[in-house]
Amino acid sequence: MKNLRDFTLEELASEVASMGERPYRAEQIFRWVFMRRASGISAMTDVSKAFRERLAEGYEIRGNKLLDERRSPDGTRKFLSEIEDSSRIESVLISESGRLTLCVSSQAGCALGCRFCMTGMGGFVRNLSLAELSGQVFTAYEVLDEGEDISNVVLMGMGEPFANYGNVVRFTKVLTSNLGVNFSHNKVTVSTAGLVPAIKRFGEDSNVNLAVSLNATTDETRDRLMPVNRKYPLSELLTALRSYPLRQRRYITIEYVLLSGVNDSDDDARRLVRLLRGIRCKVNLIPFNPFPGATFERPPAGRVDSFHSIVKKAGYTVIVRASKGSEIQAACGQLRGAYPG
Ligand code: SF4
Incomplete structure (x- = not known):
């Protein structure tokens, strides 16, 4: 059985056409699936009974299976879900300054192996489908x-969203379609570790926000922290960001995990300012969230302040991201698709 959550509106239109139905049927179904969040075909009451019965012969609506939900004292919620082949993924809801942000996984596991990331240490399982x-x-x-x-x-x-490029682009379309989940483009952000060819394509294929996980100011350090840098070194990554097509009033978000004694010196902060010249961006500093087996440490507060003030004085909007959810291993870099203990 095909899952109706696995189709964009355009794809649904060709499914419907192959059944000999008129195009407006695709809009009706798409709206039921993504806007009204129907749990089954029988709920689609403005679709004729005869067509619903035909549809139900080859299609259904299947969701992820929620296995567990944990809440941390700061209000962060982490969900552990089982997907089609019994793989497990995590998603996180972060409540901050009156906003509720949902952090979505793009893959079960991750092949990129960033050294400061618990997901990366667990290896890669597979890409997630649009339905997942x-x-x-x-x-x-x-x-x-x-x-x-x-x-x-x-x-x-x-996961690395751009390693699951096709499904991630389709997902951003469903999320931002006014017949779908209906989020504004500037409320959706895709974050990459720096897959340069995909960054170039993404600027043409989607107009949601882009974030880049930078984390180092020299190739030597970045090679060590993020093996992807050996393939796409800093100069190539920054050139791609400089030519990235940004709409008016939009910024690229630069994420920078601060690791004590590794990438958090004043020299690093000054180098970061130089590297970012000519890129319309804002900077998120993320003091490292330790996890069991991690070989890095979180910098002391004074070091974070010093780094922050150098970048700020250079004229960038820069925030230190509060570590939300670290009590339940839901903070940045702490997801692994299984609960400890
Ligand atoms: S930081 Fe992102 S890209 Fe790097 S290993 Fe973790 S999940 Fe993968």
């Missing part, structure tokens, strides 16, 4: 408290 990507949004909607709504979606969970 959107299923994380539906799971989150199901567990929201009364009066809550999701304000932003970020693809910063498990």
Whole structure:
């Protein structure tokens, strides 16, 4: 059985056409699946009974199976879900300054092996389908408290989104379609470790926000922290960002995990300022969240302040991201698709 959550509107239009039905049927179904979050074909009451019965012969709506939900004292919620082949993925809801941000995983595991990331240490399992990507949004909607709504979606969970490029682009289309989940383009962000060819394509294929996980100011350090840098070194990455097509008032987000004694010196901060010249960006500093077996440490608060003030004085918008959810291993770099203990 095909899963109706696995189709964009255009794809649904050709499915419907192959059944000899008129194109408006695709819009009706798409709306039921992604806007109204129907759990089954029988709920589609404005679709004729005869067509619903035909549809049900080859299609159904399947979601991810929520296995567990954990809440940390700061309000962060982490979901462990089982997907089609019994793989497990995690998604996180972060409540901050009146906003509720859903952090979605793009892959089960990750092949890029960043040294500061628990997902990377666990290896790669597989790419997530469109249904499994959107299923994380539906799971989150199901567990929201009364009066809550999701304000932003970020693809910063498990996996490298651009290593699952096709499904991630389709997902951003479903998320931002006004017949679909209907998020504004500037409320959706895709974060990459720096797959340069995909960055170039993404600027043409999607107009949601782009974030780049930079984390070092020299190739030597970045090679060590992020093996992907050996393939796409800093100069190539920064050139791609300089020519990235940004809409008016949009910025690229530069993420920088601060690791004590590794990339957090004042010299690093000054080099970062030089590297970012000519890129319209804002900077998120993320003091490292330790996890069991990690070989890095979180920098002392004074070091973070010093780094922050150098970047700020250079004229960049820079924030130190509060570590949300570290008590339940839901903070940045702490997702691994299984709960410890
Ligand atoms: S930081 Fe992102 S790209 Fe790097 S290993 Fe972790 S999940 Fe993969």
